[in-house]
Amino acid sequence: MVDIASRVYNHKWKIDPIVRSLIDTDFYKLLMCQSVFRNHRDANVTFSLINRSKKVRLADIIDEGELREQLDHMRSLSLSRGESTWLRGNMFYGKRQMFRSDFMEWFEGLRLPPYHLEKRDGQYELTFEGTWPEVMLWEVPALAILVELRSRAVMSDMGRFELQVLYARAMTKVWEKVEELRPVENLRIADFGTRRRHSFLWQDWCVQAMQEGLAQKFVGTSNCLIAMRREVEAIGTNAHELPMVYSALAETDKELRVAPYKVLEDWQEEHEGNLRIILPDTYGTSSFLRQAPDWLASWTGIRIDSGDPETGAETAIQWWKDRGEDPREKLVIFSDGLDVAKIKELSAKFAGRVRVSFGWGTLLTNDFRGLVADDGLAPFSLVCKAVEANGKPTVKLSDNPNKAMGPLDEIERYKRVFDIGAQQKFDVIV
Amino acid sequence: MVDIASRVYNHKWKIDPIVRSLIDTDFYKLLMCQSVFRNHRDANVTFSLINRSKKVRLADIIDEGELREQLDHMRSLSLSRGESTWLRGNMFYGKRQMFRSDFMEWFEGLRLPPYHLEKRDGQYELTFEGTWPEVMLWEVPALAILVELRSRAVMSDMGRFELQVLYARAMTKVWEKVEELRPVENLRIADFGTRRRHSFLWQDWCVQAMQEGLAQKFVGTSNCLIAMRREVEAIGTNAHELPMVYSALAETDKELRVAPYKVLEDWQEEHEGNLRIILPDTYGTSSFLRQAPDWLASWTGIRIDSGDPETGAETAIQWWKDRGEDPREKLVIFSDGLDVAKIKELSAKFAGRVRVSFGWGTLLTNDFRGLVADDGLAPFSLVCKAVEANGKPTVKLSDNPNKAMGPLDEIERYKRVFDIGAQQKFDVIV
Numbered sequence: 001m002v003d004i005a006s007r008v009y010n011h012k013w014k015i016d017p018i019v020r021s022l023i024d025t026d027f028y029k030l031l032m033c034q035s036v037f038r039n040h041r042d043a044n045v046t047f048s049l050i051n052r053s054k055k056v057r058l059a060d061i062i063d064e065g066e067l068r069e070q071l072d073h074m075r076s077l078s079l080s081r082g083e084s085t086w087l088r089g090n091m092f093y094g095k096r097q098m099f100r101s102d103f104m105e106w107f108e109g110l111r112l113p114p115y116h117l118e119k120r121d122g123q124y125e126l127t128f129e130g131t132w133p134e135v136m137l138w139e140v141p142a143l144a145i146l147v148e149l150r151s152r153a154v155m156s157d158m159g160r161f162e163l164q165v166l167y168a169r170a171m172t173k174v175w176e177k178v179e180e181l182r183p184v185e186n187l188r189i190a191d192f193g194t195r196r197r198h199s200f201l202w203q204d205w206c207v208q209a210m211q212e213g214l215a216q217k218f219v220g221t222s223n224c225l226i227a228m229r230r231e232v233e234a235i236g237t238n239a240h241e242l243p244m245v246y247s248a249l250a251e252t253d254k255e256l257r258v259a260p261y262k263v264l265e266d267w268q269e270e271h272e273g274n275l276r277i278i279l280p281d282t283y284g285t286s287s288f289l290r291q292a293p294d295w296l297a298s299w300t301g302i303r304i305d306s307g308d309p310e311t312g313a314e315t316a317i318q319w320w321k322d323r324g325e326d327p328r329e330k331l332v333i334f335s336d337g338l339d340v341a342k343i344k345e346l347s348a349k350f351a352g353r354v355r356v357s358f359g360w361g362t363l364l365t366n367d368f369r370g371l372v373a374d375d376g377l378a379p380f381s382l383v384c385k386a387v388e389a390n391g392k393p394t395v396k397l398s399d400n401p402n403k404a405m406g407p408l409d410e411i412e413r414y415k416r417v418f419d420i421g422a423q424q425k426f427d428v429i430v
Numbered sequence: 431m432v433d434i435a436s437r438v439y440n441h442k443w444k445i446d447p448i449v450r451s452l453i454d455t456d457f458y459k460l461l462m463c464q465s466v467f468r469n470h471r472d473a474n475v476t477f478s479l480i481n482r483s484k485k486v487r488l489a490d491i492i493d494e495g496e497l498r499e500q501l502d503h504m505r506s507l508s509l510s511r512g513e514s515t516w517l518r519g520n521m522f523y524g525k526r527q528m529f530r531s532d533f534m535e536w537f538e539g540l541r542l543p544p545y546h547l548e549k550r551d552g553q554y555e556l557t558f559e560g561t562w563p564e565v566m567l568w569e570v571p572a573l574a575i576l577v578e579l580r581s582r583a584v585m586s587d588m589g590r591f592e593l594q595v596l597y598a599r600a601m602t603k604v605w606e607k608v609e610e611l612r613p614v615e616n617l618r619i620a621d622f623g624t625r626r627r628h629s630f631l632w633q634d635w636c637v638q639a640m641q642e643g644l645a646q647k648f649v650g651t652s653n654c655l656i657a658m659r660r661e662v663e664a665i666g667t668n669a670h671e672l673p674m675v676y677s678a679l680a681e682t683d684k685e686l687r688v689a690p691y692k693v694l695e696d697w698q699e700e701h702e703g704n705l706r707i708i709l710p711d712t713y714g715t716s717s718f719l720r721q722a723p724d725w726l727a728s729w730t731g732i733r734i735d736s737g738d739p740e741t742g743a744e745t746a747i748q749w750w751k752d753r754g755e756d757p758r759e760k761l762v763i764f765s766d767g768l769d770v771a772k773i774k775e776l777s778a779k780f781a782g783r784v785r786v787s788f789g790w791g792t793l794l795t796n797d798f799r800g801l802v803a804d805d806g807l808a809p810f811s812l813v814c815k816a817v818e819a820n821g822k823p824t825v826k827l828s829d830n831p832n833k834a835m836g837p838l839d840e841i842e843r844y845k846r847v848f849d850i851g852a853q854q855k856f857d858v859i860v
Contacts, residue, residue: 159642160642161605161638161639161642161643162642164601165601165602165605165639167598168597168598168599168601168602168605169598169602171594171595171598172595172598172599172602175591175595175598208591209591209595212589212590212591212592213591
């Protein structure tokens with residue numbers, strides 16, 4: 001039987017929105033948002049889209065009108081009653097009332113701030129400006145919208161069966177990955193693929209495939225909406241934007257030098273246990289750990305998000321040993337450009353030496369490589385970053401110079417302040 | 431949105447029938463049924479299930495109660511008004527009113543006759559007895575029921591995602607076949623896969639995939655229900671049961687010798703053009719053609735359903751030449767154990783020498799080889815044959831002794847009467 005109601009509902013749903021909820025976003029955004037709301041709610045921040053894959057000419061592929069419709073729709077969204085209830089009442093990382101009442105009241109009244117969109121050289125210049133807690137919530141949906149509009153554009157002239165077979169092939173691919181991961185001992189893996197997912201429905205499917213295929217080894221998803229609907233754990237801690245904006249807000253070199261640690265001081269006041277995860281690579285992992293205050297060694301873990309992951313983990317293990325900590329009680333979270341082979345390799349490499357967890361992103365939720373002509377659905381490296389705070393540019397150095405960003409003179413200043421030596425370049429996968 | 435009505439409908443549909451319509455059968459059964467209704471309506475015939483794949487122990491795999499429910503359901507079916515309208519009014523092979531009024535009135539009142547079911551040595555002994563026109567309609571649904579019950583049994587302990595991925599893999603497989611066939615020049619191919627299909631929904635999917643992927647090269651389906659619903663041509667002519675039963679009914683060796691030609695004499699009275707297709711292999715192709723009356727050379731084509739297909743086609747071409755016919759105006763239909771490689775090879779081999787058409791069966795609608803453990807969904811060679819007519823056994827010799835059937839002494843008598851020499855054995859694929 002045809003479900004007439006569904007069809008009509010889909011037809012009249014004006015622009016067939018890509019993001020249909022304010023919590024169709026990464027959990028760590030909400031944790032960070034609450035922290036920012038508490039500590040820097042009036043900072044004025046600008047986010048900007050950056051397409052690292054220049055050969056994917058987004059402005060040629062995606063219609064500007066459609067993009068505006070999706071972005072406008074995003075601005076019409078507000079937190080629903082059920083979403084609010086879930087955020088207020090659900091247990092996250094073993095804790096109830098993770099989100100404080102003052103934050104929830106603010107969030108319930110939130111609408112996303114305006115966007116600014118222009119075409120230039122086959123790319124979209126897309127920026128968002130506003131107070132930090134509101135504007136930061138643009139990042140994930142903006143990326144998801146652009147990535148899915150590109151998927152839709154590429155698929156727009158495919159036939160009904162061609163489409164069905166495309167998804168059949170993609171499903172087979174994901175399932176083969178799941179089957180390959182199933183025997184990995186002590187595996188702990190989460191979906192981190194919201195921002196660069198092929199589509200919402202596809203991410204939702206991938207999460208269900210992981211649930212069924214990996215059972216307890218699948219520890220949750222970064223996507224709050226999917227976590228709520230599928231009753232799995234919402235996963236995530238914090239990201240580069242915190243040290244980047246804290247650093248941009250620093251008035252002097254001295255303030256700059258301690259800014260990345262100030263982020264974690266603020267974080268420590270709110271969170272404990274598995275939420276105390278250090279992201280050390282914003283201005284170089286080695287330098288960050290070398291100059292870190294002692295109290296940081298007691299934190300639960302370190303997330304490795306750039307550079308060679310094995311080197312990053314070895315650096316972390318050595319640092320814990322140097323500070324008198326037992327690495328076997330610590331947690332290393334890998335989250336950069338992962339796919340099955342790398343996950344298996346890292347699992348085997350660090351078994352018994354440190355607890356390991358994986359945040360699997362783009363190559364879980366958007367591995368359509370090789371499935372259409374000219375590889376038009378292959379994932380690409382799109383980011384949306386805080387580029388300015390209270391009028392001052394942000395800087396990221398990363399453990400991979402190919403992921404560095406900011407004005408050149410500021411990059412030099414940061415390298416000096418944070419005492420960064422030579423760095424090795426790595427290709428950015430996704 | 432959940433389609434509650436569909437769900438409830440499926441729940442209450444008592445036994446979830448495998449065959450839901452009397453016309454969910456092969457078109458040629460209806461053509462033959464009309465011919466039999468006209469010429470031998472009172473002959474008493476017995477059909478019997480024969481599982482050539484002894485290692486597939488059907489009685490261990492399929493629950494007897496479930497099998498009885500499906501067979502009982504089959505007996506509750508009668509022709510619906512829409513089905514009757516379609517059979518009466520649709521154009522088949524370019525002709526309206528293919529089915530005469532007296533036949534349609536009989537068909538509208540038809541219920542299938544009883545069945546007899548026993549278990550023996552891990553197999554089901556399943557027989558049907560009745561007047562020829564009614565009992566012959568058991569063959570295709572009986573096979574479809576057994577094959578699908580086996581699929582269901584094998585899939586019964588699979589998880590929701592495992593199932594989805596199973597079908598994703600199977601779809602990918604079918605689509606890759608379609609893509610490989612697309613460039614074959616002058617291809618004419620039909621679905622002949624009803625009897626050994628994985629399931630009804632799967633056959634329906636395969637037909638749609640062929641429609642979209644092969645366009646005009648896909649000439650239709652043998653399945654009347656799918657042909658009606660998808661508005662494609664219903665395809666098929668006649669089968670071995672006609673010469674087998676005509677021969678069993680023959681009273682003397684002299685009558686036996688002409689029985690296979692009498693079948694075609696009767697057929698010729700009703701059909702012309704592309705329905706005048708000779709199936710010459712029941713008692714050996716060479717012998718059949720050598721002794722054939724001259725008027726048969728004017729028929730449109732020959733269907734090759736056993737033995738080496740290339741040899742069969744060469745024999746046909748030579749026979750047409752010997753009888754003064756131009757093979758380039760003739761049609762050879764291949765329908766035995768086909769898959770893509772063989773279809774491509776035969777297409778290339780006979781291009782320009784004879785018109786060629788393919789009836790693609792089991793490896794279109796049931797190629798689940800290699801998709802589950804122990805290859806539990808691989809197709810197997812199940813047939814349901816007329817074994818007796820008015821108390822006398824039927825015999826089939828075929829161009830492949832592995833497909834021969836009947837009592838040994840009768841086989842010897844037939845070999846003598848039809849003057850069959852040595853035959854080469856071939857593995858039966860499906």
